[in-house]
Amino acid sequence: VSGTVAVTVDLVVLSVVDEALAVLVVRRGEPPYAGSWALPGGFVRPGEDLPEAAARELTEETGLSDPIGHLEQLASYGAPGRDPRGHVVTIAYLALVPESEMGAPHAGGDAADAGWQPASRLLSSESERPSAPDHLAFDHARILADGVERARAKLEYTPLAAAFCPAEFTVAELRRVYEIVWGVPLDPRNFHRKVTNATDFLVPTGRTTEGERGRPAQLFRAGSAKLLHPPMLRPD
Amino acid sequence: VSGTVAVTVDLVVLSVVDEALAVLVVRRGEPPYAGSWALPGGFVRPGEDLPEAAARELTEETGLSDPIGHLEQLASYGAPGRDPRGHVVTIAYLALVPESEMGAPHAGGDAADAGWQPASRLLSSESERPSAPDHLAFDHARILADGVERARAKLEYTPLAAAFCPAEFTVAELRRVYEIVWGVPLDPRNFHRKVTNATDFLVPTGRTTEGERGRPAQLFRAGSAKLLHPPMLRPD
DNA sequence: TCAAAAGTGTTGGTTGTACACCCATGA
DNA sequence: TCATGGGTGTACAACCAACACTTTTGA
Numbered sequence: 001v002s003g004t005v006a007v008t009v010d011l012v013v014l015s016v017v018d019e020a021l022a023v024l025v026v027r028r029g030e031p032p033y034a035g036s037w038a039l040p041g042g043f044v045r046p047g048e049d050l051p052e053a054a055a056r057e058l059t060e061e062t063g064l065s066d067p068i069g070h071l072e073q074l075a076s077y078g079a080p081g082r083d084p085r086g087h088v089v090t091i092a093y094l095a096l097v098p099e100s101e102m103g104a105p106h107a108g109g110d111a112a113d114a115g116w117q118p119a120s121r122l123l124s125s126e127s128e129r130p131s132a133p134d135h136l137a138f139d140h141a142r143i144l145a146d147g148v149e150r151a152r153a154k155l156e157y158t159p160l161a162a163a164f165c166p167a168e169f170t171v172a173e174l175r176r177v178y179e180i181v182w183g184v185p186l187d188p189r190n191f192h193r194k195v196t197n198a199t200d201f202l203v204p205t206g207r208t209t210e211g212e213r214g215r216p217a218q219l220f221r222a223g224s225a226k227l228l229h230p231p232m233l234r235p236d
Numbered sequence: 237v238s239g240t241v242a243v244t245v246d247l248v249v250l251s252v253v254d255e256a257l258a259v260l261v262v263r264r265g266e267p268p269y270a271g272s273w274a275l276p277g278g279f280v281r282p283g284e285d286l287p288e289a290a291a292r293e294l295t296e297e298t299g300l301s302d303p304i305g306h307l308e309q310l311a312s313y314g315a316p317g318r319d320p321r322g323h324v325v326t327i328a329y330l331a332l333v334p335e336s337e338m339g340a341p342h343a344g345g346d347a348a349d350a351g352w353q354p355a356s357r358l359l360s361s362e363s364e365r366p367s368a369p370d371h372l373a374f375d376h377a378r379i380l381a382d383g384v385e386r387a388r389a390k391l392e393y394t395p396l397a398a399a400f401c402p403a404e405f406t407v408a409e410l411r412r413v414y415e416i417v418w419g420v421p422l423d424p425r426n427f428h429r430k431v432t433n434a435t436d437f438l439v440p441t442g443r444t445t446e447g448e449r450g451r452p453a454q455l456f457r458a459g460s461a462k463l464l465h466p467p468m469l470r471p472d
Numbered sequence: 473t474c475a476a477a478a479g480t481g482t483t484g485g486t487t488g489t490a491c492a493c494c495c496a497t498g499a
Numbered sequence: 500t501c502a503t504g505g506g507t508g509t510a511c512a513a514c515c516a517a518c519a520c521t522t523t524t525g526a
Contacts, residue, residue, distance in 0.1 A: 007243060049314065050314040089243050091327075172505080192505080211498085212497085449526085451478040451522060466514080466515095476526105482517105485515090488513080493506105499500105
């Protein structure tokens with residue numbers, strides 16, 4: 001156990017659920033930290049690529065298949081004391097997914113439970129205490145904080161907000177994503193102009209919503225842009 | 237060898253040497269890839285933290301102590317075939333250092349040689365061929381490319397350019413860093429105004445240069461800012 | 473006195489924000 | 500016809516690129 005260094009992957013899967021930024025967590029069924037919430041993840045198998053291991057663990061523990069939306073590497077964490085089983089280096093991945101198209105998570109593998117939890121609750125100073133009821137196992141609170149921060153920053157200069165939306169979505173739905181992830185209100189008029197002017201951010205489908213209150217809204221699909229020009233500026 | 241996953245750290249140490257962006261590389265003394273250039277790095281020891289392992293390998297192989305300047309995690313690479321010895325996951329670190337204050341590198345440990353090489357040469361399409369004389373070992377060309385891209389991006393919105401400069405430097409020296417890393421000419425007048433107006437980027441020391449051509453320049457030290465407001469915009 | 477480099481002033485175009493205003497639907 | 504949300508126009512301020520111009524030194 002102490003003569004070698006082991007490798008795991010962990011996932012920060014974020015979505016917008018019930019008007020709040022939520023993270024996919026599993027209830028650990030095995031020690032250490034049995035009974036605690038944790039990020040889904042597990043040991044990398046020899047010969048297995050890292051994104052492959054991340055996708056496998058996600059499916060095993062939560063029943064969700066390859067995340068539609070977006071998957072990227074977040075960072076690695078390797079402090080010697082971070083896992084009581086020995087020296088374990090973890091490579092964390094960040095996924096942004098539309099909750100509405102992922103199906104309900106259900107526990108499997110080593111997980112006793114699986115579901116969406118508001119990120120704010122798992123990040124609050126209350127849950128920093130290791131004994132708090134919703135304290136995350138290992139250093140997963142720090143990993144989650146880094147993931148949320150990365151997501152917030154990337155909304156500014158990439159079209160990733162669309163990864164939180166279903167395949168077709170309105171400008172107002174996209175705006176709600178920004179408002180929820182950033183935690184600030186945005187001017188609907190200026191927001192509309194900015195996202196529709198940004199090159200290759202949105203492509204109109206020609207269809208509109210029906211049966212809603214107010215004037216029907218155009219439906220869009222995500223465009224091909226990987227970088228936003230000009231960027232969406234976050235109010236200070 | 238194939239029953240486990242090993243962990244290494246590798247370093248992309250960048251500096252500005254002889255008016256060009258340069259990277260610190262070592263000539264491998266042991267197989268695999270004996271005789272090839274490679275990024276400094278090596279296996280993480282059990283109980284050792286990742287930045288600690290990075291600093292140790294840098295000192296062992298190049299004789300340079302903890303990099304003055306800046307050190308941050310870059311990314312992790314774990315494709316099964318990237319190392320012929322087995323499945324090896326590496327965590328890459330990016331360092332930006334002032335060449336003038338680091339002393340000359342000298343080989344040690346497993347390294348047969350160590351020195352600065354222009355990044356452009358190691359990144360050119362010529363050296364992509366595995367048989368080219370300056371082809372980097374393993375997937376280190378990819379890692380280097382990611383590191384250079386990270387450095388270029390970070391100059392825009394962080395004060396990291398100062399990490400390439402000695403403790404005291406002039407606005408013109410700082411501008412040369414931007415011009416060399418970005419590969420574009422910048423207007424000296426507008427550059428001067430932007431960096432001196434950015435909050436907490438530069439703090440004047442009161443001293444000036446002497447014995448140079450032209451009017452003496454004020455000397456500055458790096459300020460406390462971690463983010464640039466407003467950012468330095470890279471010309472398209 | 474000239475060349476060279478540091479540093480300042482000014483101008484015109486672009487971009488972002490605030491907000492007034494019009495449009496299309498359900499009730 | 501009113502309330503509700505979708506979408507457009509416009510004015511003002513901030514910002515940035517371009518470049519003329521002044522300052523201070525070494526040769």
